[in-house]
Amino acid sequence: MNVREWALPVYTILMQLSVGTLLMLWIAREVHIRQFAEAEINRIMKFPVTIIFTTACLAMAGSHFHLSKPLHSYLAVLNFRTSWLSREIVFTVFFFLTLSSMLALHWLQNDKTKLKTFLGWLAVLFGFALVFCMAHIYLLPAQPAWNSPFTVLSFFLTMLLLGNIALPAMLLVDFSFLNVLALERFDQQYLLIRRVLVWSTVAGAFIWLMAVALNFYQAWLLRLGDQWAQTSFELLTNLYRPLLVLRLGLPLLGIVILAASVFSAAKRNRAIQELMVPIYASCIFVIVGEVLGRFLFYATHIRIGV
């Protein structure tokens, strides 16, 4: 893969990261919105929403690198009725606009909690549509390695795994910054992060298991498929075997580190600020694993015909 081809993993992974993190963030928000004060929950959401927005911007900027004429990218929306790519672009724009509105609302309005809730779920909905369309682009009869509904499922699992692992890191960065400034005590935010850490560990392990099972099943399908599919299988298990091991092992390592640090923090009653390094490390391992997975996705496909 060269630079232009790397633009695809950048776009797809970062966009899935944005949607997944927003989904997890909004679930956590929904659970705690009645327990926390309105101003407090809005304040806690401000930084993660900003980071999600920034990630989406990076994803959209990165997507243009694989276009020959980036300035003409807007013309892609004209084929909405027939093209999954056009639908992906349209939903990307919808997701981005909804996210932008919500971000502006968080920075400009301290109240309007219900509107923020609505916009958040709307953005999540557009995000789901975006990921769905993104996955459907690759369901091509000429690409046996991709042409399966499990591709859609694997994209959603990646979205969930990335969002699940990125949310604690985002919340922790914000919390650490506030603690460095020593502005005041943030007991509710502390409580939220502790809960999110536990949930992320459990959910991460579950999602990883599903992703591994799906990967093996997809590989098994390739092995049983036609000659092009078997060629993809050969590439995956021979040339790219080290990367396949890393792709499966690194997310597991990340989740184990996260679980160990959460367990250690609970047992020794450590402050969550001390978990920054292991949580960042686990986040990096999971993202690297998913980027490698996407690399393998693109690298192992064999096209039938011209």
Place this chain on the structure above:
Amino acid sequence: MIIAYFFNGLCFGGLGLAAYLQIRQGGDFALKKQLPWLASFGFVSAVTSWVDMFLSSNSVDEYAQILIFARIILQPISGLLLLIFGWRVLRDLTPLPAWTVFIPGVMIVPISYVIAYAATTFITPSPIEIPIDIWSRYLLYLPGSIMAGVGFLRQWDVQRKLGMFDVAGLMLGTGLAFLFEAFVIGLVVPAAPYGPASYYNYDRVITNAFYGESLTTANSTISWLDYQSVLNATGVPIQFWRMLSAVILTFFMIRGLGVFEAIRKRQLEELQNERDQAQRSAFEAQIAARQTAENWTDVLVSINRRITELEDMDKILLFIVKKARALLQSDFTGLALFDDSYSTLNLKYISTENKNEFIAEPVAIQNELILETVRAARPRRSLETNALTSPEYFDFGLQEGIRAMAIVPLALDNRPVGGIWTARCESKPYSDTDLIWLECMADQVAIAIQHGLMTSHLQSYSIAEERARIAREMHDGLAQVLGYLNIEVQTLGALLKQGRKEALEAELNQMREAVRTANADVRENILSLRTTLANEKGLASAMDEYLQEFSIQTGIETEFRNEVEGELNLASLAEVQLVCILQEALANVRKHAKATLVTVTISRKSVNENESIFVSVKDNGLGFIERNSKRSFGLQTMKERAASVQGVLQIHSIPGEGTTVEYSFPCLSRGKLERNSRSLQEIGLQANATGAVSR
């Protein structure tokens, strides 16, 4: 090439050795915690360079695989050590601003992509050592060197602002050396078909930046940060630049280590100076506190002496007020006492800078603060700095408003009798210690008042007792004689009528004897009345003069032995009783003993650390057998007198061998004064040492 590798290893080895020696030398400076990483990096890098040297020499082919394997292991370790060193230098050498806490979080995604991208390059056909070399440089050396460089550049900025330009120069050099190293060691890598060592040329055209020539090529990747490019651009191989980088870096780091040590020594010297200064200040404060306590003690002792010497109460109280103002550095001190009805608090004594006087005309205190404090019977000091103006101060010469005040109520037998207060015109509040000292003064005022009242009662009692004694003496002596003379006169008249001349002469002789005895009694009483304790030369001297006068009047030889050095230190009441008992004893000698010599001895004796004044009155007269009779009434009186002042009186008499009267009184004054003095000094020192005493 071999030389370049050799010197490269030599420089890094020297760097590691310098850091190691600095660790061994000890010290506590900013870079110390990072030195083990630097030393490790230096040693591992040196070994790596020398491995490169052997590999480039092609002289050890049989060990080539081992050397290559060693290099594969050592190079990432070296890079990792530099990365850790750089991170710690950046984080710890100069505190990072708060916003930098975002950097690791923000870098998660880019780092993840770079790592993933690096992982994909390992599946290219090139030997494994090539991607290891390349990614050790990109992922470890490059960020490590940049972080160390930025860390030292930030320290350069700090030192520059502190005005330490020599140190700042070295920090700048070290920082730039690390950045230079970041380029030559971290960014320039062996040729590889992937970025950033090479880039994919979509246009299939190479354009020469200098000459503008364009060449069409079929090769899709173009190298631009590999060794060959550096050789083409500079004319010397990258190994030379790396050697140069190592030399510069080692030079600045070794110099920098010395500078850090120098900074540490300078800081230690400053700390030592600060500590010395603090010690001096504490010592001076201690001396000042001791001096203050001594001053207060002297004043308190002086007040006690005046009280025991029965000085006039007004003078004593005025003295207290005056000294309180002086010692508390006040502008005004006043003492007010309630009138007889306890309804009005009248200002009685004042002290200002210009006058110290007793206020004859009562001035009723109107100040609410003083009145409240006296009524509440709790000391108080004002904390606020607002002026507490009150007419009472202006009447006595103060032109400014009072800005600080301390008030202490006076009480006798738990009953409020008045208050003493002191005030300043400047905004310098009184401390808790000041309040304690003022309370001590208030105690002295109460003692003086109580002592004055007691002395007054005692004088009344003494006068009454003396009148009774004179009446008794006149009744027993002069009245008896006059009655006797009356009878004798009648007898003489009868004898004269009868013409019995011999009997008449005999009666006349008896009358003459009776008159002589009465005359002696009267003279003795006059002597007793004339003898006072207010002798300027002291009690012992007064006793000596009395004995001499007694000897002249009675013809009985007297001897006075004073074995006491200095003051007797008896309570005033004890002194009175001492003289009274002596007079009584001498009167008995004159009347009954028929003695020719009386010896009076006065001495000091100590029993169980309690001192007493011991008096012995010894005659060489007839002596007597003590019995309970009317005659022994005078002896009983003497014992009672002694007992009234915690004294003891004993009489030893053997018929024909004379009589000895011995009595002793406890010395109260000295012991009490010393104890008071000690306790006051301790209170003063303690209060000044702690700075404040909680109430």
